[in-house]
Amino acid sequence: MKHLSLKDLASLCYVDSDTQVNSKLVHHLRVCPKCLKEYQKLKTLLSDLTVKLPQIKEEEVEKLIEKVKEKILEPNFLERVKYRWDYLIVHLRWRLAPQLLIATVAVILALIILPWWRSYNIDREFNILRLEAELSLEDLNNISPFDFWEDTINSDNFLPSTPQNNFGRAHKET
C-alpha cells in the first residue's frame, strides 16, 4: 500500500483538494495507521505554530487612520514633491508603457540609422557607377581583337629577360 505524501497530508490539513480527492485521502487514513499518525503529528505541529492575533480596538484604528489622513491630506513640501514624483513615475509606467516602448525603439533606430544615412550619399555612389559604365563602354569601342595580343608581346615583363636568354632583344630585332 502506497503511503500518503506530505503534499497529501498538507492538503488534508488545510482542506485544499476537492471533495472526491479528500474523501479518498480520508478513506486511506482509516485503513493506514502509519499515515494517520503522520497526519496527527502534522496537525499538532501546525496548531503549535498558531499565533494569537492582536485584537485592535476601533479607537486605535481610528487613531492610525487619523495619522494617515494627516500625512495624505496635509503633506509638507517634501512629501508633496515626493508624492508628485511617485505619481509621475507610476503614471508613466502604467499608462504610457506602450507609447514609451515605441518611442524608445524609434529613438534607438534613429540613433543607428541617422549616422549611416548621413555618410551615405546616393549622388556620389551613382556618379561612380556612371563613370565606371562610361569608361567600360569607351574601352569596348577602342579595343580590337589584336589589342590583347599586342599588349602581351610588347610588355617587358611578359617573360623576364636575363643575360642568359635574349627573349626581349630577339623580339625587338625581328
Place this chain on the structure above:
Amino acid sequence: MILSKEELVSNLIEKFLEGDKSCFVKILKLISSDVINLAYCYTHNLEDAKDIFQEVSIKIFKYLKFFKKKAKFTTWVYRIAVNTCIDFLRKKKKTMVMKEEIMKDENFSREELENRERLKMIRETLNNLPPKAKTVFILRHYQGLKIVEISRILGCSESSVKTHLVRAIAIIRKNLEER
C-alpha cells in the same frame, strides 16, 4: 439588500475616484484588520504592524487611481501589504536584533516569558523559510486564504503555490524536529 465586502469596497472606490475623499477612511476601516494581522504575522510586533498599515494606506491612496478592476480589491491590497512587509523587514533587520537584546534584560512573568519564547521560536522558524514559501505559508496558515487567492496575490500558478506550501511545511517540520 446586504452588500458583500468586495461590493461595498468597489462602491466606495468609485465614490473616492469621483472626488469624495471621506470614502477613503471607510475603505481603510474595512481593510485595517486584514492588513494589520498580516503585518503582525510577518513582524510579530504590533507597533511594526501599525507602521506597516500606515505605509500600506499611503500606498493605496497614491495608487488607487491605477487600480484595475479586473482583480479583486482585497487581492490588490494583499499584494501591496506583502511587498511592504518584505521591504519593512529588510530595512528593520538590524534594529530587530537590537530590540531582542534589550528585551532580554527586562523582567517578565513566567507565562509571559513562555509566550515570548514560543513567539521567538515561531519567528525563527518562519525566518528560516525561503521568502516565497514564507509568504505562502503566512497567507495560507495565518490569513486562511485559499490557494487560488494566494496564486492571484503572488502572480503565480496554483501548483506553484502548493509546492511552496509543502516546502514550507517540510522545512518547518525539519527545524522543529531538530530542536
